[in-house]
Amino acid sequence: MSTTITPLVREVLPECVRTATGAPSLHNSQPWKFRIEGARVDVYADPSRRLHVLDPQGREQLVSVGAALFTLRLAVRRSGYRSDYTLFPDTDEPDLVARLTVTRPSPVSPAAEALAAAVAHRHTNRWPFAQIPVPREALDRLRDAARREGAVLALANPAGRDVVLRLARVADERLRQRPGYCEELARWTGDRVRNDGVPPEAIGPWDALESVPVRDFTEASAQRRNGEAFEPYPTILVLATEGDRKVDWVRAGQALQRTLLTATWQDLATTPISQPVELPAVRRLLIEPGSGLAAQMVLRVGYGRAVEGSPRRPLSEVLLKSDHRRS
Template sequence: MTTVISPPTREVLSDCVRTATAAPSLHNSQPWQFRIRGPRLEVYADPARRLPVLDPDGREQLISVGAALFTLRLAIRRAGHRSDFELFPDPDRPDLVARVIATCPSPVTPAIEALAAAVPHRHTNRYPFARSEVPAAVLDRLREAAGREGARLAGTAPAGRDALLRLARQADRQVQERPGYREERTRWSPPGPRPDGVPRGATGPADAWETLPIRDFRESEAMWTAPSDHFEPNPTILILATGADQRSDWVRAGQALQRVLLTATWHGLATMPISQPIEVPSVRRLLIDPASGLTVQMLLRIGYGRTVGRTPRRPLTDVLLPTGRRTYRRR
């Protein structure tokens, strides 16, 4: 007797895509598009949503798309199917980042349930955290999460943490001096309702002690003054790194980042990626010992913080491409 395996329906896969859009992205640019072809899903980077000033090489865009790819895989698994994926499957279509195929049905484990349940609760938290240490057992879980996606997550001793934060503040100042930076930031700081970008309520205050480089999303210097607050003096900073620095490594870093963020969320932690020191090549090279053979892809601040609201997301109709020829929706 032959067993027929039914793939997920298009409606189920559309729901999985909708879940994938909850992934984090630079300036909440949501630089992804998807196409469903039977049991296959194509994941694209949308060049119209790249940030050329902050991200001229598209590294952070591919990290964002990688985070969406992991969330898509998780959603398919939560729907009761396993999946396989291939990165950059078509050399003639460089923006086709991954092709995912839903495969055999599989029972949903408690671990998958927990990780999937964290998706709607994961938000970048730019507010002060409590002065409480993160338990070593939880840090071990986060390192394990990164390792499962082929990346490395390392903690920092106090001296190393302070050095990293000095470099991060230096990089933040350099980034702000780039031509076109303020215009690009303004583009992603919507003054009113919009389905993307970072609204004022998600920006958080400035650090009165100037320890942390909190990204300033004020849409106009003349419109309002950012409040300040005292952040935790000894933040927990983690380093996410990969063994190389190719496009596939950027996608791998994004998948690892999202698994780490969701694991942290499930454990009640607040999280804030810190990307400024990676956006300045001269600073990025100083973040890790070259003898390690690793390349830093992101710094991550974690701790126990206040509940914050989610940033907006584009509707499914904006990110789900028709089955036919691909077209971009430009803003």
């Protein structure tokens, strides 16, 4: 069914796509593309930007695309419209992850406005956090954010936190021994001017206490990484879904981004810790076997210093030309 929209919607959709590119992604690979057709935005996974060493199944790529989809939905909402979306709408196009359609004008709620305003301020923080407990009310808001997107966010208790961090360190060591790991890392880091990847100023120090496993992006370069003492008892959350199919990975990405933006709105710093979910054998150990849940991401949250954002590709690189035959 076609949707009739005003010229104003056609004008705002490119800016909504630009906002969507502010979503997080593995190594800031930005593995997405978009196509606008009237009131519709198709969201694609870009296979050329998948990290095959760390993400052979494409799970993390779909988590990233899911985060971009949520950000697109939020940008459309902030523009004064509601939307619907369908996941994997065309079996003949496996890279077409979602099709979003603008439906009708609608007043913007203060909650949506606040969440959308957080997009520009959400940055991965790889620095030490203050030794200040995160209030229960703030954690409840994060759990509610994940629940709204069909996911579960669990707070690790002290014993569980130590287990998760130990598994993360084990996974980090195993991943560094994988053939091609350093070469893939080098592709997404470096001092050269670029509009993707992890820039030097976003890398952060290593943990002198060897508690928090922050990925070392300097392995593939001559850059030196200083050490600092991180918080000894970090707040660790595990994001999980009831299933572990492609649609669940996209759902996890949407839940992840809503959670991260909710944290940003509360002045909380966040660090996705992806190493333990990049090894299937380790990922299975993050959740109780009888829970029926699949872990999708580990998050560290707390109060940290202000950090700069990583670069983003221009709209011209991510927005595909319209194909009027498909309208």
